Every structure is written in structure tokens, then in C-alpha cells.
Amino acid sequence: MKVLHLLTWDLRGGATLGAYWLHQALRGIGIDSVVLTNDKGDLEDPSVMSLADSGIHKLRLAISRRIAGAPVGLYRGRRRLIFNTGLDGIDFTRHPAYRSADLIHLHWVNGLVSVGALRRIDKPVVWTLRDMWPFTGGCHYSLDCERFQAGCGRCPQLGSKREHDLTRLVLRNKQRSLPTNTRIVGISHWLSDCAKRSVMFRKASVTTISNNVDTELFSPVEKRLARQALGLKDTDRIVLIGAQNISAFYKGFELFLEALPRLTTIRGELHVVSFGRSDGVSEVPGIRMTSLGYLSDAADLRQAYSAADVFVAPSRMDAFGKTLAEAMSCATPVVCFDATGPKDIVEHRVTGYKAVPFEPSDLANGIRWVLDQPADSYAEMCRNARLRAQQRFDTRVIARQYHDLYRYTLDGESG
Numbered sequence: 001m002k003v004l005h006l007l008t009w010d011l012r013g014g015a016t017l018g019a020y021w022l023h024q025a026l027r028g029i030g031i032d033s034v035v036l037t038n039d040k041g042d043l044e045d046p047s048v049m050s051l052a053d054s055g056i057h058k059l060r061l062a063i064s065r066r067i068a069g070a071p072v073g074l075y076r077g078r079r080r081l082i083f084n085t086g087l088d089g090i091d092f093t094r095h096p097a098y099r100s101a102d103l104i105h106l107h108w109v110n111g112l113v114s115v116g117a118l119r120r121i122d123k124p125v126v127w128t129l130r131d132m133w134p135f136t137g138g139c140h141y142s143l144d145c146e147r148f149q150a151g152c153g154r155c156p157q158l159g160s161k162r163e164h165d166l167t168r169l170v171l172r173n174k175q176r177s178l179p180t181n182t183r184i185v186g187i188s189h190w191l192s193d194c195a196k197r198s199v200m201f202r203k204a205s206v207t208t209i210s211n212n213v214d215t216e217l218f219s220p221v222e223k224r225l226a227r228q229a230l231g232l233k234d235t236d237r238i239v240l241i242g243a244q245n246i247s248a249f250y251k252g253f254e255l256f257l258e259a260l261p262r263l264t265t266i267r268g269e270l271h272v273v274s275f276g277r278s279d280g281v282s283e284v285p286g287i288r289m290t291s292l293g294y295l296s297d298a299a300d301l302r303q304a305y306s307a308a309d310v311f312v313a314p315s316r317m318d319a320f321g322k323t324l325a326e327a328m329s330c331a332t333p334v335v336c337f338d339a340t341g342p343k344d345i346v347e348h349r350v351t352g353y354k355a356v357p358f359e360p361s362d363l364a365n366g367i368r369w370v371l372d373q374p375a376d377s378y379a380e381m382c383r384n385a386r387l388r389a390q391q392r393f394d395t396r397v398i399a400r401q402y403h404d405l406y407r408y409t410l411d412g413e414s415g
Helices: 014-028 055-074 096-100 115-120 166-177 189-197 223-230 253-263 298-307 322-329 360-371 375-393 395-414
Strands: 002-006 032-037 048-050 103-106 125-129 182-186 205-208 237-245 270-277 288-291 310-313 334-337 352-355
Touching: 002 014, 002 096, 014 032, 014 395, 032 096, 055 166, 103 395, 115 166, 125 189, 125 395, 182 189, 182 395, 189 205, 223 298, 237 253, 237 298, 237 322, 237 360, 253 360, 270 298, 298 322, 310 322, 310 360, 322 334, 322 375, 334 360, 352 360, 375 395
Parallel strands: 002 032, 002 103, 032 048, 103 125, 125 182, 182 205, 237 270, 237 310, 270 288, 310 334, 334 352
Antiparallel strands: none
């Protein structure tokens, strides 16, 4: 079985790194898995190949991205959220890796594969949805808009009042381009349910396979040692929050800030530690706050997760929530809202706490509940978190689920 993954490359990104770990695990169980990407950088892995490995190819890709983004610029009243038309990309069907593949696995393909190029695929396809973009008219998260169920148009993120706007055209282009032999995978039940309700995938085969983490890479470090390595006091009650960009609107950092004043009376000295890019961490009177900056190395993240008493993920909307699974893999309980992708990850009052969406007061209740647990109960919660990550989200577990899906897809083609 030879599987070709198409993946826009940035190993600092959660979506990309998860897909790469999956690729490695698939090779580990005997699947001939290869990756085509736009630029592999300095990665020394012969199973990963670049479609833009020359100066002229990189220039063409950069020009196509500029052209693809031009129509978005016409909407002066748009919100400054990530938005893609899907018009830019490279023709991958001429590459030898495509011609020799049995099955094509699409991941995050923005900027690598144009939507129109999908029409040329003449092999079975598995498309893992890592956000909402594959079934919207350009946004990556629709927030409170559900017009993806009706063909988009009048897009609130573009500030559009027209029924036949750019989003309607983009979505129709996706519908025309989708290969008929495509199986859709959502990385959470929430994302799969959204896909099933969408115009794009309403008639498609949609299943759910969780995102994955390497539970050997993200294993617990003794809390005292982790804090020592990070220069944190052993006696603090450490609340950790982090993401690639914690200032991103979807991540809900301001909801967390609203919760913090309710925690000033917690027993012991509360210390909020954050990681990730940000526009600056706001100060909250009476609470000590420390930023670890952007952490790209798994070893540094492992130390941060292990040092914390609780990890908080206040996302408004998240396809999965890989930081939650990573924290749990490091035996750290998690507090999140009982909504979107994260609600699949946390077991309420077993591996953490799921707060009422999107109530800062109940987020504070959850943090307080975790921190107030007796020592024995807290230790059991930590063990439960680690076990759930190993059983549900470990990369090797997820690789076997994809192996079964590939086999089922290929058997259906041959039968």
C-alpha cells in the first residue's frame, strides 16, 4: 500500500506536525508513506519531498499566492482573520510520487494545492479536515456563522451583504473540484458533524479519527525538576496557558483573563505561565504572570506541561486542541470549554474540567476545582489524563485507524 500525503509545510504548526508524526507512524507499521510539500526546509527525511525545490518554483508559488489573495483585498470591511480562496498551488499530479501512489491523503493543503487541481486526481482520496476551511467559502473557522450549510454568501468575515459574493464562488469551485471517490475524516466529532451539515460534504462519507500526539515524546517529567529547569518556584500553584499564537481570536485568551480575577483567593501563590506568540500578556492585579515565549521544541513544551498544576485551553473554536492532548500526555489535567473539538478530549472531573461555554466564571470554577483537589484525588486525575492520551490519541493508535480506513477505501475501489 503506497500512500501520498499532501501537506503544506511548517513543522512549527500543530496541524503539520501531527500529520508528519502520523506519516512516520504509518511507515512504522509497514505502509509505504511519502509526503509532498511546498518546502521541507532543512529536514533530512528522504520520505518527504518538496514541490518547490527550485528558485523558479518558489517564485511561481509566491506569485500564485499573491494572485489568489487579491480578491480578498477588495473587501475593505473584512475582519482580519485568516481567509483563503484556494486558488493558489502547484500541479502535483505530474510528480512521480503521485503516479506511483495507490491513495492520496490530503491534510492542510492551503498554498500547496489549488482547489482546481483536485479535479485531476484519478485515485482514491482521504481528506483529513484540520479546520473548517475545506467546506467553507474561505474562512478557517466560521465562528457563529453557519452559512456553509447553505452555500455561503453574505459573509460576515468579509463584511459582505451580497448573496453572490466571493465565498459563494469559492465554495462552488470546491464543489465542482471534489473527486467523487473521496472519504472525509474529521479530527473531532464536532468537526465531523459540521462537515456532515455542510453543502460541500453533505453527501460524502464522513468519519472521525482524532488528531494524534506522540505520547513518548510528550511524557511526564517530575514536576519539581520541570520547574527547576524553567526557573519556576516549586511552591507556586502554576496555571499554564499556551498556543502557537495565544492572541489569536479563536483561542479565547481574553476569556481566560476575565476568569483570573475570580482566582485571587486560591490557596497558595497563583502563578500564570504562558507560551506562544502574543501581542503582549496583559497584567492582572494580584496575579503573577510569566511568559516563556514561543516554544517550538517538543522538549521545552514537555517541561512546560509537566511543570504546571493545570493547563487551561479557553478556545472559542478549535478543530481538535492538540495542546490539550499534549498536556494530558504529560499527566497534567486540563480545563476547557465544553464545546467544539476540545470537548472530545477532556473527561469532565476525571481528566480535568469542562466549563460551560463560554463563561469565564465557570472557567474559573474549573481551575479552582482542579487546584483544590486533595493530593490523592489530584494524583489520580493526573494518571487518568496520561492514560487517556495514550489510549485515545497516541500516534501509533491513530496510525492503525488510518491503516484500516485506507484498506477499506482501496478494497471498495477494487470491489
